[in-house]
Amino acid sequence: MIRYISAMPSPEWEHETPRTLALLGSTGSIGTSALRVVEAHPHRFRVVALAGARNVEKLAAQAARWRPEHLGVLDAAGAAKLRDLLPAGYAPHIHIGPEGYATMATLPEAGTVLSAQVGAAGLRATEAAARHGKVICLANKESLVLAGDIIRRHCAGSGAVILPVDSEHNAIFQALQGHDPASVRRIILTASGGPFRGRSREDLAAVSCRDALAHPNWDMGAKITIDSATLMNKGLEVIEACHLYGVGIDDVGVVVHPQSIVHSLVEYEDGSQIAHLGTPDMRIAIAYCLTWPGVVDAGVPRLDLVKAGSLTFEEPDLHSFPCLELARRAYREGRGMPVVLNAANEVAVSLFLSDRIRFLDIPDIIARALDMHDGTTPHDIEGIEALDEATRRTVYERAGHSNTDGMA
Numbered sequence: 001m002i003r004y005i006s007a008m009p010s011p012e013w014e015h016e017t018p019r020t021l022a023l024l025g026s027t028g029s030i031g032t033s034a035l036r037v038v039e040a041h042p043h044r045f046r047v048v049a050l051a052g053a054r055n056v057e058k059l060a061a062q063a064a065r066w067r068p069e070h071l072g073v074l075d076a077a078g079a080a081k082l083r084d085l086l087p088a089g090y091a092p093h094i095h096i097g098p099e100g101y102a103t104m105a106t107l108p109e110a111g112t113v114l115s116a117q118v119g120a121a122g123l124r125a126t127e128a129a130a131r132h133g134k135v136i137c138l139a140n141k142e143s144l145v146l147a148g149d150i151i152r153r154h155c156a157g158s159g160a161v162i163l164p165v166d167s168e169h170n171a172i173f174q175a176l177q178g179h180d181p182a183s184v185r186r187i188i189l190t191a192s193g194g195p196f197r198g199r200s201r202e203d204l205a206a207v208s209c210r211d212a213l214a215h216p217n218w219d220m221g222a223k224i225t226i227d228s229a230t231l232m233n234k235g236l237e238v239i240e241a242c243h244l245y246g247v248g249i250d251d252v253g254v255v256v257h258p259q260s261i262v263h264s265l266v267e268y269e270d271g272s273q274i275a276h277l278g279t280p281d282m283r284i285a286i287a288y289c290l291t292w293p294g295v296v297d298a299g300v301p302r303l304d305l306v307k308a309g310s311l312t313f314e315e316p317d318l319h320s321f322p323c324l325e326l327a328r329r330a331y332r333e334g335r336g337m338p339v340v341l342n343a344a345n346e347v348a349v350s351l352f353l354s355d356r357i358r359f360l361d362i363p364d365i366i367a368r369a370l371d372m373h374d375g376t377t378p379h380d381i382e383g384i385e386a387l388d389e390a391t392r393r394t395v396y397e398r399a400g401h402s403n404t405d406g407m408a
């Protein structure tokens with residue numbers, strides 16, 4: 001039985017022409033792909049706000065092209081640099097830091113918010129957009145991992161809508177169209193298996209950050225690419241699916257599908273499985289959300305099944321890649337565990353990306369953080385942020401490193 005997290009968009013939103021967009025995380029992989037979709041259909045959209053974080057040059061170039069009234073950066077130094085880079089005569093409002101991003105997510109002049117900031121840093125803006133009744137095209141899965149129940153309540157109260165950008169959840173969303181939600185037996189997420197599929201734990205002991213960043217099918221930001229290599233990405237997606245579709249964790253299966261052509265499936269009571277197939281390119285899911293319920297050319301090369309050849313499926317290897325099971329454990333145990341899981345993972349990934357720990361240390365660090373959690377259960381966003389921060393501090397200390405990477 002599916003209990004979707006929100007209602008569907010209103011007819012007013014559907015008929016808004018052009019659609020008014022606040023793109024948060026515009027300088028990232030998802031943000032850049034979203035702007036390619038907008039560029040291909042400029043008459044359909046008006047870009048009202050763009051937010052990056054540290055890549056001020058890229059944000060300035062995007063701003064010069066789209067001339068939104070609002071821009072967002074991480075800190076005051078970035079804002080000063082951005083002002084210097086903007087073309088003469090163009091003086092948008094520049095928002096700064098988490099508060100600034102949250103304000104941008106609630107701008108009255110933007111009906112649609114793309115939540116594509118990375119990690120827990122995306123939570124504030126997603127939560128603010130949900131409180132203010134926006135249509136949220138949600139790429140930032142961490143928002144649901146951390147605060148799925150709160151966001152569901154906000155959607156019920158404000159009329160906010162979530163459209164899933166994450167390709168697996170977008171595939172499920174599409175496979176559910178026209179079906180009775182009561183007839184769903186289970187959801188099946190596909191996973192590529194990442195660059196280390198088939199490797200033993202012994203093999204994984206020596207893999208480098210560079211090896212881990214070489215994803216076989218998807219071109220993504222660094223954090224999610226490492227999460228794909230450890231299978232934590234699938235673990236976060238299982239939790240995301242539970243919140244998005246209102247199903248229990250045992251109703252969400254995972255199957256490894258190395259070709260990444262089948263983006264996920266829904267199984268119905270009669271035994272049918274409805275799958276979504278496509279070329280592995282995030283513009284399909286992004287365009288689907290931005291233009292829902294219309295369908296436009298996303299600019300993606302057509303899928304040729306004959307050229308794709310064999311589509312294969314296998315069980316995930318939970319021995320070599322324990323992160324998927326750690327995520328399931330965190331969701332089952334509740335009591336703040338998903339917050340601890342996510343924070344420990346973000347710290348471990350940043351330590352791995354800066355060559356300060358090894359690949360197999362990532363699950364060990366996360367498991368230890370879960371084991372040590374004192375049971376603090378956050379009930380609101382402030383509580384989640386406090387637990388997130390406390391976990392990060394402890395994990396850095398235990399790993400013998402300081403937080404010098406500037407992550408959220």
Ligand SMILES: NC(=O)c1ccc[n+]([C@@H]2O[C@H](COP(=O)([O-])OP(=O)(O)OC[C@H]3O[C@@H](n4cnc5c(N)ncnc54)[C@H](OP(=O)(O)O)[C@@H]3O)[C@@H](O)[C@H]2O)c1
Binds near residue numbers: 055166167
């Ligand atoms: N990439 C994919 O194919 C894909 C697929 C499904 C879901 N997602 C999800 O989408 C989200 C974005 O992923 P991505 O791959 O696009 O990541 P990315 O390429 O690393 O981009 C992240 C974006 O977030 C911004 N950012 C970084 N730190 C920030 C902070 N502290 N506060 C606010 N913004 C910050 C970055 O700005 P600067 O670059 O200017 O610093 C950038 O705009 C993640 O939650 C990911 O799980 C991604």
